[in-house]
Amino acid sequence: MINKVILVGRITKDPELKSTQSNINFVNFTIAVNRQFTDQSGERQADFIQCIVWRRQAENLARFIKKGALLGVEGRIQTRTYEADNGTRYITEVVCDSVQFLENKGDQSPSDYMEQQSPETDYSNDDSDEFYETSKQLAAEEDLPF
Numbered sequence: 208m209i210n211k212v213i214l215v216g217r218i219t220k221d222p223e224l225k226s227t228q229s230n231i232n233f234v235n236f237t238i239a240v241n242r243q244f245t246d247q248s249g250e251r252q253a254d255f256i257q258c259i260v261w262r263r264q265a266e267n268l269a270r271f272i273k274k275g276a277l278l279g280v281e282g283r284i285q286t287r288t289y290e291a292d293n294g295t296r297y298i299t300e301v302v303c304d305s306v307q308f309l310e311n312k313g314d315q316s317p318s319d320y321m322e323q324q325s326p327e328t329d330y331s332n333d334d335s336d337e338f339y340e341t342s343k344q345l346a347a348e349e350d351l352p353f
Contacts, residue, residue: 216240
């Protein structure tokens with residue numbers, strides 16, 4: 208049996224990190240995925256697919272992603288039911304094994320980027336970061352094969 212889902216689309220609202228009673232972090236989110244065809248009026252339709260991501264990936268999603276960001280999602284379809292006041296409720300969602308951020312912050316317009324930045328999270332000019340220092344050294348080397 209195979210239950211594999213791969214989606215590429217845009218997240219519909221800012222993710223909100225939540226925790227279970229046993230302190231496991233998760234994020235429920237909706238991803239808008241364009242259909243390949245247009246309707247009779249020439250409009251492109253989209254499907255809005257419910258997803259859930261757990262633990263560290265949920266923390267990263269809540270920390271770095273904002274509404275409208277392009278995501279690649281890989282996971283499986285899961286269905287579940289629960290009893291509510293108005294009867295049985297059915298939920299179908301994608302349980303994400305992997306979430307890829309498909310856009311850099313630099314891919315956004317300057318006004319969007321400035322709205323999302325805060326002094327605490329701007330690491331672009333942090334000279335104390337060892338990875339930043341290493342990347343500067345590698346970029347300066349002249350024996351790169353390309």
